[in-house]
Amino acid sequence: ETITVATVNNGDMIRMQGLMDDFYAKHPDIEVEWVTLEENVLRQRVTQDVATKGGQFDVMTIGTYEVPIWGERGWLVSLNDLPESYDVDDLLPAIRDGLTVDGELYAAPFYGESSMVMYRTDLMEKAGLEMPDAPTWAFIKEAAAAMTDKDNEVYGICLRGKAGWGENMAFLSAMANSYGARWFDMDWQPQFNTEAWANTLNDYLELMTNYGPPGASGNGFNENLALFQTGKCGMWIDATVAASFVTNPNDSQVADSVGFAQAPDNGLGPRGNWLWAWNLGIPAGTQKVDAAKAFVEWATSKDYTALVASKEGWANVPPGTRQSLYENPEYQAVPFAKMTLESILSADPKHPTVDEVPYVGVQFVAIPEFQGIGTAVGQQFSAALAGQMSAEQALDNAQKLTEREMMKAGYIK
Amino acid sequence: MATKHSRMSARLMISPAVLLLLGWMLIPLSMTLYFSFLRYNLLMPGMEEFTGLTNYRFFLSDPAFFAALWNTIALVVGVLVVTVIGGILLALLLDQPFFGQGIVHILVIAPFFVMPTVSALVWKNMFMNPVNGLFAHAAKALGLQPFDFLSSAPLASIIGIVSWQWLPFATLILLTALQSLDQEQLEAAEMDGAPWIKRFWYIMLPHLARAITVVILIQTIFLLSVFAEILVTTNGGPGTASTNLTYLIYMQSLLQFDVGGGSAGGVVAIILANIVAIFLMRMIGKNLDA
């Protein structure tokens, strides 16, 4: 039997493709075809396929944003019947909750992530500062100023700027949470016209224009990773998974001088970190449920973690999904393990920000319309970063277009 | 040629092509048209309902629509201007005798074979990247501030990339046309006392008119639907600075999965494309018959 697996082209997924011999040894009758795509393309392709019941894929890599929506629509096969040995209860509750709708687990987490501050210990030292475990935004600003040395192409801070709900808006939404801003009030009225959003965006723009790298409006996770790895960033606030890349001496020129801290806050309660997981789900249309399940089970099992550890070392195992991993003493030796776990635990999708919100999701709003709105808003903020418009104008546009879309979708009259 | 028999066979033989294209056009088009009147989001199945012109109202009142319209025109016209003028100059150069003509032809034609995705990736990362790109290196070597092409001048950068891909095509057609110019006409003009520049203006350029029309027609067809280059380099941004109609519809229907809105956009784009088509056909029809 051949199953087709759609995955995102990130390092953990690619690594898995290299370890398939183990799977084939255990399931000699199953053949796996990979479709590896860039995140946005992947999302478009699988959504289109699942929504139209195209049946092209048997296993899909999907994010925490999609799972509840799709699960609710009955588009995914329930994974409640995974065998005992899988140990569902070992999954981190924060992650598992996000994948469960009405008691049915609709996807198995492959890795989970939050966001945190990664910084250069050497530069920090040179600047005469010390990074606390839980910094504030004010400190980040101070540190960024101190570390920036544009003549030598060292930029104090690298942040996402590329437009997209999963790109710059992931960061900005999380940051906004720590500023007390929110996407919608309880009547689904967009909130970009609030003081809190204005502060968020102004601070972001100030950080980036003064201490950020050139071309930041086109930088996403990957671009920033490349910058950080080549020693061009003093600090980088991004996904916790990046930690294993920046500390990998094969790829990173700064591997031995990276420190980690929790995402900053403003003393209002929420920190500016998000919660995300890439999960494996099985679309309801597939004819090959058993084979697909076998694969999902294998890929998200403890054994797989052990397999990676044995082949590539503990630093490279997919993080953020299982309690047991963080209890493993070998893993605890990994420098970023603790900070990752803390970050994940500190995010609360049900209460992401200071005020009450009608939606679930830290750095996204779990409604179908959000992809479009988030991307369109992201474009406005990206344009502001590129200097094509002012912050006020960007916020104004964001407010208007969000109102428009919400009106069209019928949330508000 | 014109016997009844041959006319009948002609009709028979053209019909597969016509029927297939008709099907290819009408079936999806009517579906698109139908969808455009629905409130239809892929993510919310079962909620399709007739909404009349709502989708059109939203699409046409979207500020991004006008930006996209303008960007589409700028992109098409920009690339046409660059490739036609560049193509003429290049064709004039390549028409001269020089050593290694064959190899230079090969070098010049090469971009035409490159996939749009690849060329966009290569240009974006290895040349236009403001930190690690070659242009940035060059600027720094000259003591200049690296220019951030894709965020400061996104549309122009895309025009540049697309022009690079289409320049060979224009050059080749124009070169062939130039070589087909009757040498005696040039000699006659020379005898008539026309210096080179006037020979170019009065003899060569009019001779190239047909070829230029063809270049414009073919390129316009492809340029109206430029997509991969935008997706890869700027994602239509910053803001909507490099969003063209194709990309805008893509965002509507495939990022937001708003099939209804996307279909309305598609219908609008089809109408606009047909306006362009009619305009072009007029031009080409006139020029090709002459």
Next chain:
Amino acid sequence: MARSVSTRRKLITTVFAWAIGIAIFFPILWTILTSFKTEAAAIADPPVWFNFHWTLDNYATVQERSNYFRHFMNSVIISGGSTLLGLIIAVPAAWSMAFVPAKRTKDVLMWMLSTKMLPPVGVLVPIYLLFRDLGLLDTRIGLVIVLTLINLPIIVWMLYTYFKEIPGEILEAARMDGASLRSEIIHVLTPMAIPGMASTVLLNIILAWNEAFWTLNLTAAKAAPLTAFIASYSSPEGLFYAKLSAASTMAIAPILIMGWFSQKQLVRGLTFGAVK
């Protein structure tokens, strides 16, 4: 203008032409060079030209990640198949337009071309639904059909312009000689149009090979051509210039080589009737 061009002028032209030729080719050259570098050398500033440590690692990595050969074969089959199918449909159509022109021939031709102006994104969802119902998703045959249809107008137009250059008298001679319509097309028209057909075929293969929208959206694994292969590199992680270059080189090399070898035919035919 058969006056001898002075050697000096020829030398100057040579320098100019080569400079511009190399400039135009440079991005490709640079990509190929970079594909043999280490990631560190790939972003070195100042750039390294030739004196770097040449390595094939990137190719190995890329091959490890994706099955290049299968994508390659899909590309070959899809572009070749759509070209062949396109020719089979277009030759008769072009024949009738060129040799039995009716009042509306020109309009039909223009209409065919105008179908190419339809924005593909506008009709993706309907086509996707159709393909799903017909079981054509992720099949080569499905892509062959789509690419045939989108390139058909160009094929018809190109063939039409070549056929028009063939004197009608020759076909009449064949008819007098007792050739049926079929033998007229097979024995007389087609061989005479070989140069034109060759460039039509080449152009169509190039267009089909590089078509990235439909090939990406209608395939998953089995039928995915090289455009899908490259799509997984559009934003990989970390330092990736060298790997990206290797993947790019692998994706464009086949068509580049084919294009170079057949450059003459391609160029000769690539005029769309613009040159009489």
Next chain:
Amino acid sequence: MGRITLDKVRKAFGDIEVIPPLDLTIEDGEFVVFVGPSGCGKSTLLRLIAGLEDVSGGQIRIDREDATNLPPAKRGLAMVFQSYALYPHMSVRKNIAFPMKMAGLPQDEQERRIEGAAKALNLTDYLDRKPGQLSGGQRQRVAIGRAIVREPAAFLFDEPLSNLDAALRVGMRLEISELHKRLATTMVYVTHDQVEAMTMADKIVVLRAGNIEQVGSPLELYNRPRNVFVAGFIGSPKMNLITGAEAAKHGATTIGIRPEHLVISTEGGAWKGEIGVSEHLGSDTFFHVTVNGFEAPLTVRASGEVSLSYGDTVWLTPNEANLHRFDAEGLRIA
């Protein structure tokens, strides 16, 4: 056998009637030449016979059988085109073999006929060349070879020599004449070169705007043109046509006299005139003489070299026996 009969054949392209109903019989073995000014319908008529155009009315019979609706291939005719219409991708041998291949003749019979035709047309050495490697005259011969091997009931030629240069034209003209003598097959030949018409034809058909103006042997047409049009069309240089008072003297609206039937003299004669341009060919001299009271200058032929120059006064005397007289409708007065 190759008797071709056109019975009230007419042809219209859309609304324009190019050939009004027309009757013509071409006897078996005859060499018939169609001449006429450009656009008069010569090619159209030939193509109607060939079946390359549908008739708009009337009937075409070949050997008594109705061929009006037969496709070209079934009529048993062979055509030689002005552009030769050789298949450029086939060798000479294949070109010649093509009609036989289409007819499904056995291989050895094909070989035999190719050899025969090649020998007759002096093509044996070129059988394996492509048409592109042949000279114009050779190509023309291949086209004829392709026609011969079909052993057709009749040959149709549409200006077969007009793409050749003058010298070759003379040679090919002789060759086609000889071929006709040898094969004795019906030949229908279109030309606008009236030297070809005069030297090759058994029967000339003069067309004007789709109408037959006169049918007859070359010398009949030369000696007794039925009307002014034929008189002016046949003969080179053209017949001098004189209207007005001088014509009236002879009881006609128009009189005609050929250049070779005028006697030139410096002493005296019928018409006094003045020498304009003179053309010295060595063998002959043509004088263009302006005669008072005549509209156009008269062309006069003098054999050999005659030393008269621009502006000299001369007298011209028409040879009464060769004077042609035409009435107001342009018809010959017997």
Next chain:
Amino acid sequence: MGRITLDKVRKAFGDIEVIPPLDLTIEDGEFVVFVGPSGCGKSTLLRLIAGLEDVSGGQIRIDREDATNLPPAKRGLAMVFQSYALYPHMSVRKNIAFPMKMAGLPQDEQERRIEGAAKALNLTDYLDRKPGQLSGGQRQRVAIGRAIVREPAAFLFDEPLSNLDAALRVGMRLEISELHKRLATTMVYVTHDQVEAMTMADKIVVLRAGNIEQVGSPLELYNRPRNVFVAGFIGSPKMNLITGAEAAKHGATTIGIRPEHLVISTEGGAWKGEIGVSEHLGSDTFFHVTVNGFEAPLTVRASGEVSLSYGDTVWLTPNEANLHRFDAEGLRIA
């Protein structure tokens, strides 16, 4: 003024010497025709004079001034090309105006000259058409018009009539002759049609492989060809050339006699022969007569209609006064 002198002019393309050093003087107002077989260098010579090719050696003087290195536009010559070389996108008026526009002539002067040329060439009704809408003859006239308005020191024509059909050619030939009479400007005219050469030239230059074989007036060349080549080249139909025993009888290696200088008789004469193909033109009849012992059949011209037919035995008698004798080198024996 238009006196053109070529002084040891030679031309080589690469290693191939197309024109060996050659001297030639063309007097002001003369009509000089270059004739010769294809590829002999006629066009090359004309283009050297025009300045469209660089000479490989020697000097070209126009009106005593050294023009060897002048660009074409500065030589004050106008050229009419075989292909007409009209500018297809310009109207007739613009075509004719083009050289004046380049020279920066005032608008009204341009208008005046265009009117003049159009009237002279009968183009007034066509001034606003594009060349594509004109017939061959009209196009040729436009090309001439474009040359005239420049009021050049000399006109250069490269086979200007060879793309026209026979009838038009005769007409245009006369028109160009008349133009020359009227303008009295030097004209250099290339052709391979020797009727044109004979009728138009003041002076004919016969070229073979880049060498001048003979220069002289048409009748000089007709009556006293300097060698066998010129003898065979000038005259139509060609001179009959006889070698062998019969020539030896006249003390020559080759003797030549023109068709019009042979007398045909059914009773008796010098050479006995048999009639082959005969061509009846009405005005003349040409017989091809096979004479025993002669290599090739002789062509004989008989005026008017003579009733002799295929296979008849006849006797031919050469007109002794018109017999040409050539030695072993092919040179004329005086």
